[in-house]
Amino acid sequence: MKIAIASEGSVVSQHFGHCDGFTIYDVEGTEIKRDAFIANPGHRPGFLPNYLYEQGINVIIAGGMGGGAIEIFNEKGIHVITGAAGNVRGVVNAYLAGRLKSSASVCNRHQHADECGGHS
Numbered sequence: 001m002k003i004a005i006a007s008e009g010s011v012v013s014q015h016f017g018h019c020d021g022f023t024i025y026d027v028e029g030t031e032i033k034r035d036a037f038i039a040n041p042g043h044r045p046g047f048l049p050n051y052l053y054e055q056g057i058n059v060i061i062a063g064g065m066g067g068g069a070i071e072i073f074n075e076k077g078i079h080v081i082t083g084a085a086g087n088v089r090g091v092v093n094a095y096l097a098g099r100l101k102s103s104a105s106v107c108n109r110h111q112h113a114d115e116c117g118g119h120s
Contacts, residue, residue: 001027003095004052005088006062007037012084012091014063017043022052023088030096049073061091061100 005012006019013019019040026034041051049072052060060073061081073080083103084091094100 001058002056003027003059003061003092004055004057005084005091006060006065007088010087010089012061012063012086012088014085016060016062016065016069016082017048019062023092024055024057025092027092027096032092032096046072049076049078053078059095061095 003025004022005025006016007013007023008020021037021039024036024038025032038055040048045068049060049069053073053076057078059079059081061084063083063085065080065082070080070082081095081100081102084100091100
């Protein structure tokens with residue numbers, strides 16, 4: 001399984017599309033085998049969900065995400081978790097332990113932080 005976390009350095013980004021990049025974890029069972037960071041290749045509507053699908057991602061975790069991106073991920077069979085916060089390693093461990101639940105934090109406008117339900 002491959003898990004991608006929208007990241008700003010070592011913390012979960014609160015806005016999926018505008019993150020610095022994605023921390024990718026290759027996981028077998030509940031064991032992390034590898035991790036890597038890939039820079040955000042650019043924010044264009046619909047691009048990132050398809051890009052991450054092409055990278056083989058099975059789960060995407062972010063603080064907040066637009067409804068269009070969530071819809072594309074759902075169509076691709078990628079599990080979406082929103083409402084996450086904190087250190088990316090701690091968040092992936094919480095997910096693997098079954099303690100991370102989605103808060104359904106959906107951004108309703110396609111704009112930056114102060115226009116998106118308080119996400120930063």
